[in-house]
Amino acid sequence: MSQRDTETTTVSNLKDIIDNEKKIAAARKSEAPEKKEAAVKSASSEKKEAAVKSASSEKEKKEAAVKSESAEKKDSVKKSESAGNQGAEKKSRRSLSEGLEATRSRGFLAQIGKIFKGELKSSVVDELEEILFTADIGVKTSERLLDRVTENLRDKGDGVAAMQLLHEEVRSILAACEKPFVIGNEKPHVILTIGVNGAGKTTTLGKLAAQLTAQGKKVLLIAGDTFRAAAIEQLSEWAQRCGCEMYSHKHGSDPSGTIFDGIRYAQENGFDVALADTAGRLQNKKELIDELKKIHRVCGKAMSGAPHQVLLVLDATNGQNALMQAREFGEAIDFSGLALTKLDGTAKGGVIIGICEEFKKPVYFIGIGEMTDDLRPFHAEEFVEALFLE
Ligand SMILES: Nc1nc2c(ncn2[C@@H]2O[C@H](COP(=O)(O)OP(=O)(O)OP(=O)(O)O)[C@@H](O)[C@H]2O)c(=O)[nH]1
Ligand SMILES: [Mg+2]
Known part of the structure; x- marks a missing residue:
């Protein structure tokens, strides 16, 4: 059993994804190659099929990036509002x-x-x-x-x-930790996400991709979590939802290679932003942290100066443990800022005070729900007022 197999996630609403993974794993074992492929490709559109396609040659790798044409963008955004967001986006914005x-x-x-x-x-x-x-x-x-x-x-x-x-x-x-999140002029501006299993990395990237795309930026999502079978599909859904492209290699490929090729693809195709997802990992597992360091180094090989930002995603429900994660991830990689997710589902939101006091790193984002606009920039004043509201 691999080390990651023994890791646990505290996030109960990952159940659907895990169930889906189990179905895919079962299909892989029992079905003919064509059927196996069909199981992995549970996405309905051709774009999704391309997203999970294995790419062996350079040409195929490029083709593996999901290409959403501008005409399809509106369509996919509409679809996401009705299906992905289950109508919740129609409700007024959560305060x-x-x-x-x-x-x-x-x-x-x-x-x-x-x-x-x-x-x-x-x-x-x-x-x-x-x-x-x-x-x-x-x-x-x-x-x-x-x-x-x-x-x-x-x-x-x-x-x-x-x-x-x-x-x-x-x-x-x-x-002291409020700092605007600025996308630099690099083409692309590369952002790498790191964090433990289930912290909210993929969701945060998806929400961010949606917001940046809506601002008119050309965004590429890079499926650097090649470990979890459903990870590519999850990211592909976000790409469809926000009408941006996703770059992926097949499940099980080397994550550094995927991210290297994804950055090159973004460079060659004039993307403004490349958002690289990574597999969740425990901060105290040396080989997994070494793999992350390699991913980080490889970004710089693909493009000098990359990654331009490393976003550590922490789950507020982890409380005190989130502080520990920040300490240990920080020792391995000098992350540039933080996103603190799931503040809506916990009484432990005060952990942000400890995080700010100890790390003095920018908190770029807070997550207060699962919808796209539930990822908010962190404004200290507004946050304190909400926290101390009578
Ligand atoms: N309520 C709430 N749920 C969130 C928030 N951010 C993420 N989630 C949920 O948390 C679960 C895990 O999120 P993911 O984005 O898959 O987490 P991850 O870090 O990519 O997980 P791994 O890929 O397994 O490492 C999903 O069900 C998300 O919808 C948030 O701010 N609030
Ligand atoms: Mg993920």
């Missing part, structure tokens, strides 16, 4: 405060709010200390926040003022 509801009502700041209300108990400082140190923000951040409010509590016993100090301190920590 950030809705997305952060669980964190606001059940997270550590809500617990602190409770102990600061009304007449303060003599034990308030001890209680505050306990809440902070058991929150998912790390020791350093807990100490910083505790220092900021303890004096006020001891001397004045004013819970409202203490909450206000906390609010200001959190704002100052988060503000």
Whole structure:
């Protein structure tokens, strides 16, 4: 059994994808070569078939990139709205405060709010200390926040003022990590995504591709996760949904080779942005991290200066573990910024405070749902207001 087979993912809604993978695996075992191919190609359009096609020669590799013509773009976007998004996009855009509801009502700041209300108990400082140190923000951040409010509590016993100090301190920590996400003029501007299994890499790339395509950029998705059978198909669906192209080799090929060829393909065909997906991997598995380092090096061989950005995708529901992931991935690869996903499904959204305080890296994006526009640029002020909303 390979190392990746033993890894687990905490994401329950991957079930559909996993079920699909099982079907594909079963089809591979039992069916004739033609049928096997048909099983992998569950996509209905010819474009999808091309996406999962194995490419052995240079010419075939190029053909393997999914080519969406401009006339088809509108069509695929329409399709995605009705099928892929199951009508949810038609609902009004989710507000950030809705997305952060669980964190606001059940997270550590809500617990602190409770102990600061009304007449303060003599034990308030001890209680505050306990809440902070058991929150998912790390020791350093807990100490910083505790220092900021303890004096006020001891001397004045004013819970409202203490909450206000906390609010200001959190704002100052988060503000340091707000930086606009800018696509450089390189042709293409190459972005590599990294992170553990199920963190939201592919979804984040898909959403980003959709947003950049809508801005008029020529976007190529590169299917660098060649490990998981359904990964190419998943990315291909995003390519169809946003009306951009995808470059892939067959499942099981060398990810570095796929990404190298994908970058070259993007260069030769005038793409503005190349977004490279990678397989999920545990941050403490040496050979998987070595493979990632190789992918990173190979990007530079395909195009000098690439990747121009490395986006570490972290799942907020992982809480404290997300901090650990950032530490260990950061030791292997100097990532340029972060995307923090699934803030909508967790009370642990406060982890962003620990991440900002410890890494001082830009948080480019936050994910507050599965729809395209649920990937938002991170604005510290707006985030803090949503977090401290009464
Ligand atoms: N609620 C919610 N779900 C999300 C968000 N981002 C991603 N997801 C879901 O999380 C699941 C896993 O996302 P993927 O994009 O497949 O994760 P991945 O990192 O590519 O996973 P691997 O390829 O297995 O490493 C999918 O069902 C996504 O729809 C988010 O911000 N909010
Ligand atoms: Mg993926």
